[in-house]
Amino acid sequence: MLNIIWPIFIISSIVYAFFSGNIEKISNGIFESAESAVQLSITFFGTICLWNGIIEIAKETSLMSKLTKAFQPFIKFLFPELKQNKQAKEEISMNIVANFLGLGNAATPLGLKAMKTMQKENNQKDTLTNSMVMFILLNTASIQLIPTNVIAIRNSLGSIQPNAMILQVWISTIVAATVGITATKILMKRF
């Protein structure tokens, strides 16, 4: 996707700058962009490593399995077709928990594993099953307890209260997920 969007951005900007007389501004801005990318990465360095360390502790304790258990009622409601597929249910729970804790690194490998497990029981190998659709939707919905990336960025940009939008994020996520799940449940019956 970016292979198309990136050149479009660059070419259209430079062409437009020639016509609007902003070409000098553009020229100066190029190396400023490179510099600000470095500055931001340095700030990222601390925050991302810090959070990764804390999450690693959570992964090693029983906290993870307890959270998985807590998600069972959810799984039953969202994936009624996975009655017998215990392995898929476990992998889905772990993926949701990992997403919930903001463990993007852990969530994606677990999610792909769950897709493989579900594919084994799929009768039409080239088409998504209902459970798969619901599972992908959940993964596009960004259900997480703490939006660490955004907080890290707000922090690096000198926010007075970098965490002050957590409640807003929770509410928006819940609305988005509810709309997505409802749409999936309805569309599932027709398509």
Next chain:
Amino acid sequence: MNIVNFISVSAIPIIIIIIILYGIKEKKKVFEIFLKGAKDGIQIVVELFPTLLGIFLAIGLLRNSGILDFIIELIKPITEYFKIPSAILPLAILRPISGSASMGIAIDIMKQYGVDSMIGKIASTIMGSTETTFYTIAIYTASVKIKKIRFVLLAALLADLAGIITSVVICQVLS
């Protein structure tokens, strides 16, 4: 709105202490594990840098050329009608397409309007409450070689739209 701020501000310290207390209770070498995790973080940042650089270049060009202002000016009447701040528009459009590009735009918005401004908060909320829909669908379906994705893109984009509208509304209500 003190309660809102209190919940938001205390969530992270509370989670950190719960995780560490759990680690101690189960006799884990918490510091060693922390170091291991932190080390993995280095990889993430290093891998992120080239994307960040490329996006910053493109976004910098867009801003400096004046073309973005031109486009925003064109669609302003529509967004004003829906009470969506026009500065949010490029972010809302790019959010489902590219995680790194939308992050670059969000950072740019926060820099220009101020992190703690209304628009800065809306941008943060959009970034925190939505995902890179196209990318997620692509890797999840490609991993099991599925070609017919049925209605999943439609449902996911509906969810994104709902999330973005809610972000705009909720930030204005809770400020």
